[in-house]
Amino acid sequence: MEGFRMSLNLSYSRIAYAWLIAFLMVYSISSSGQPTIPYANQSFNNCIFRFGGFERMDTTKKQIYLCFTGHEFNDGGTIIRKSLKQQNTQAHFFFTGDFYRIKSNKKLIRKLLKDGHYLGAHSDKHLLYASWEDRDALLINQKEFEEDLTNNYLEMVRFGIEKKDAPFYMPPYEWYNQQISDWTRELGLLLVNFTPGTRSNADYTTPDMGSRYISSQQIFENIINYERESTYGLNGFILLVHIGTHPDRTDKLYNKLPELIKVLKTLGYQFSLMTDY
Secondary structure (H helix, E strand, O other), rough: HHHHHHHHHHHHHHHHHHHHHHHHOOEEEOOOOOOOOOOOOOOOOOOEEEOEEEEEOHHHHHHHHEEEEOOOHHHHHHHHHHHHHHHOOOOEEEEEEHHHHHHHHHHHHHHHEEEEEEEEEOOOOOOOOOOOOOOEEEEOHHHHHHHHHHHHHHHHHHHOHHHHHHHHHHHHHHOHHHHHEEEEHHOEEEEEOOOOOHHHHOOOOHHHHHHOOHHHHHHHHHHHHHHHOOOOOOEEEEEEEEEOOOOOOOOOHHHHHHHHHHHHHHOOOOOOHHOOO
């Protein structure tokens, strides 16, 4: 009898997994039966890719792609939304399934959608896909990857966000490899990551991290210096900021958003959405 129950549970598990993958694929199957990749006919000649994912958009255009990721913290949500609204600026918000589930986040999520921002996926449980020491050493298999990402999209549907509305996906920890990019494409999605060079992604660091810690003022200056010194300036730059950080970090980068956006607009940059590419 116990063996029968185990077999039955396994069958249910397989059925549930198959249903989840079918859900994610339903909007991405072409008439030929193959996954339809978003923007498949679009030219990305001036974009920069790394390990199969977008690391920078068109380097010939003065457009910046402002992105926020969120998982367990959301202390900056209200401030960020207000700043973007005041500066008439659009941005991307990549949230985990857990972030979408938190009851206190739901009001903000609906407001961000109403404001016209891009809301996408950041994995369901914020998994670490590969070893920090060896990027090619995967810590998950394809089934685990697909199931986790599909669960993220299932939570998004509760807010009316369909897969076709959110084809760009930012991986957890912004850490991935070619295999993860390939699996992402098989699900009809495109993987994107932040553009390195300014350390804006380190706005989560806390003072106890020693030399790894970086202040918001230093990040601000890094962004301006990078614009001045880089061959392409900030053209096509994917600029990452966290929507919330640990309470031990009281120096929040998002508090500098109004000033940063004003400066960059003065330099001739526009803040664009990837879906408008």
